[in-house]
Amino acid sequence: xxxxxxxxQLLQLGLALALAPLxxxxxxxxxxxxxxxxxxxxLLPYRxxxxxxxxxxxxxxxxxxxxxxxxxxxxGAMCCAAAxxxxxxxxxxxxxxxxxxxLVGLFALARVFIALAAMDIGTAFGxxxxxxxxxxxxxxxxxxxxxxxxASLISGSTSLPTIVDxxxxxxxxxxxxxxxxxxxxxxxxxxxNARIPVDNPATHLExxxxxxxxxxxxxxxxxxxxxxxxxxxxxxxxxxxIALFFPVGIGVAGAGWTALVAAAPVLVAKLAxxxxxxxxxxxxxxxxxxxxxxxxxGTAFLLAVLAxxxxxxxxx
Amino acid sequence: xxxxxLYAQFINLFAAFLLLLAFAMLAQRRVLSLINLFAxxxxxxxxxxxxxxxxxxxxxxxxxxxxxxxxxxxxxxWLLHRLIRQLDVKWDVEGLINIPTTxxxxxxxxxxxxxxxxPIAQLSHTVTRATLGIAxxxxxxxxxxxxxxxxxxxQVVGFLAMENGLFFAATSATYGMPMVVELGIALDVLxxxxxxxxxxxxxxxxxxxxxxxxxxxxxxxx
Numbered sequence: 328x329x330x331x332x333x334x335x336q337l338l339q340l341g342l343a344l345a346l347a348p349l350x351x352x353x354x355x356x357x358x359x360x361x362x363x364x365x366x367x368x369x370l371l372p373y374r375x376x377x378x379x380x381x382x383x384x385x386x387x388x389x390x391x392x393x394x395x396x397x398x399x400x401x402x403g404a405m406c407c408a409a410a411x412x413x414x415x416x417x418x419x420x421x422x423x424x425x426x427x428x429x430l431v432g433l434f435a436l437a438r439v440f441i442a443l444a445a446m447d448i449g450t451a452f453g454x455x456x457x458x459x460x461x462x463x464x465x466x467x468x469x470x471x472x473x474x475x476x477x478a479s480l481i482s483g484s485t486s487l488p489t490i491v492d493x494x495x496x497x498x499x500x501x502x503x504x505x506x507x508x509x510x511x512x513x514x515x516x517x518x519x520n521a522r523i524p525v526d527n528p529a530t531h532l533e534x535x536x537x538x539x540x541x542x543x544x545x546x547x548x549x550x551x552x553x554x555x556x557x558x559x560x561x562x563x564x565x566x567x568x569i570a571l572f573f574p575v576g577i578g579v580a581g582a583g584w585t586a587l588v589a590a591a592p593v594l595v596a597k598l599a600x601x602x603x604x605x606x607x608x609x610x611x612x613x614x615x616x617x618x619x620x621x622x623x624x625g626t627a628f629l630l631a632v633l634a635x636x637x638x639x640x641x642x643x
Numbered sequence: 644x645x646x647x648x649l650y651a652q653f654i655n656l657f658a659a660f661l662l663l664l665a666f667a668m669l670a671q672r673r674v675l676s677l678i679n680l681f682a683x684x685x686x687x688x689x690x691x692x693x694x695x696x697x698x699x700x701x702x703x704x705x706x707x708x709x710x711x712x713x714x715x716x717x718x719x720x721w722l723l724h725r726l727i728r729q730l731d732v733k734w735d736v737e738g739l740i741n742i743p744t745t746x747x748x749x750x751x752x753x754x755x756x757x758x759x760x761x762p763i764a765q766l767s768h769t770v771t772r773a774t775l776g777i778a779x780x781x782x783x784x785x786x787x788x789x790x791x792x793x794x795x796x797x798q799v800v801g802f803l804a805m806e807n808g809l810f811f812a813a814t815s816a817t818y819g820m821p822m823v824v825e826l827g828i829a830l831d832v833l834x835x836x837x838x839x840x841x842x843x844x845x846x847x848x849x850x851x852x853x854x855x856x857x858x859x860x861x862x863x864x865x
Binding site for chain 1: 647652653655656658659660662663666670742743746749753754757760773774776777
């Protein structure tokens with residue numbers, strides 16, 4: 328491990344931790360603008376997290392250790408994922424340790440723990456939310472894997488830094504398979520991050536909640552960690568999408584310090600555009616019935632499989 | 644991976660788009676959207692044929708592309724829309740099996756036809772030979788659509804979409820059929836459509852519905 332690699336790894340992780348709440352704030356602001364409401368402050372997510380960290384935690388009497396451990400596990404899994412995904416540079420010591428399949432595994436680990444914690448308390452809404460989350464998760468995961476396999480087929484490796492290196496260096500060509508995979512990935516990200524067509528992040532109605540229903544019992548530092556982790560998850564998915572489909576500007580292997588410094592503003596600009604696009608999608612679409620979710624995610628899976636088949640047939 | 648010339652990349656893109664539209668038709672619940680999707684498929688076919696014509700300097704393919712545009716994007720959808728207005732049938736399309744299952748069967752069919760097309764495509768020397776698999780897959784998917792739909796109009800749209808797939812197969816394997824054959828097929832499709840339109844009215848006259856399962860009882864009434 329050279330000092331440059333170490334520095335880029337640290338810088339990337341720090342940037343992810345610092346920027347993730349900002350991304351959520353930016354999306355909320357864009358959504359408020361698009362819906363003709365007065366927008367909340369861009370820094371509101373930071374203030375919420377700070378406020379929650381200063382409060383005293385309340386834990387239910389019958390809560391088992393799983394309930395206390397889950398926020399730390401979820402937050403840790405999201406930090407690991409942020410360290411693996413090449414958002415600034417591909418010279419990552421962590422990137423070599425885990426490939427795309429391990430990344431999907433990390434997301435699954437976080438999901439399992441938060442669902443277990445929700446069922447642990449034994450409230451009706453908790454187990455309802457947990458079941459819905461697993462229902463959406465088991466449909467979204469194969470589609471995500473298929474998208475990643477398509478990228479792996481094109482680049483000949485399941486390791487994310489290699490994929491990004493190959494994608495950033497290839498000749499400019501039209502890849503129908505990547506277009507399909509991109510649409511499938513966008514659909515999966517909407518479902519996984521509890522955004523509007525599948526779940527409403529701003530809802531106050533318990534019966535329609537998925538993600539929010541699972542964390543109803545959490546308070547103070549636990550809630551702060553979970554909120555931070557879910558913003559990190561959104562950040563991770565955005566960075567994964569950028570790395571796979573718009574890799575221009577990411578510091579490729581051996582690019583050195585200047586590329587690393589230049590990559591940060593490019594990443595912020597791409598995230599700003601992506602966040603606006605997400606707010607636009609959320610404004611334009613209505614929440615689906617929960618039993619429509621299989622059709623939505625089935626379409627994503629179909630697109631991802633078609634991407635892989637088209638890639639095998641046409642070689643592009 | 645050797646990079647293809649730009650026009651071949653565009654042909655691949657439109658071929659993939661054609662396959663996507665075939666799946667969209669398979670999943671479509673509303674008969675009006677089904678016809679619009681059929682028109683879009685015809686448009687993608689016309690554009691890809693025109694690109695093949697441009698890339699390979701086969702001037703007769705321009706005529707095929709124009710014919711496709713007039714017949715399948717303008718005339719046939721217009722006829723179908725008029726039929727629906729006259730019959731006053733805007734119901735949702737009912738399938739025999741539910742949509743996710745149909746999609747899974749569709750994926751299996753795509754894998755099957757891609758495998759089937761690979762050895763055939765190696766015999767061909769056209770630049771578009773790789774898309775033969777997609778052409779076969781869209782023929783198969785149209786077949787599936789005809790099998791799984793119960794009402795008359797979606798079955799006819801499936802039949803027309805199958806012709807789209809065959810046309811695309813001819814273009815990708817041999818740069819299209821001779822002009823005489825193509826004109827003949829175009830006329831066949833048009834006349835077939837008109838005759839089927841008359842049939843619709845007869846079927847409805849007889850059974851008060853366009854559900855084709857009524858046709859099964861014809862024998863018992865003798």
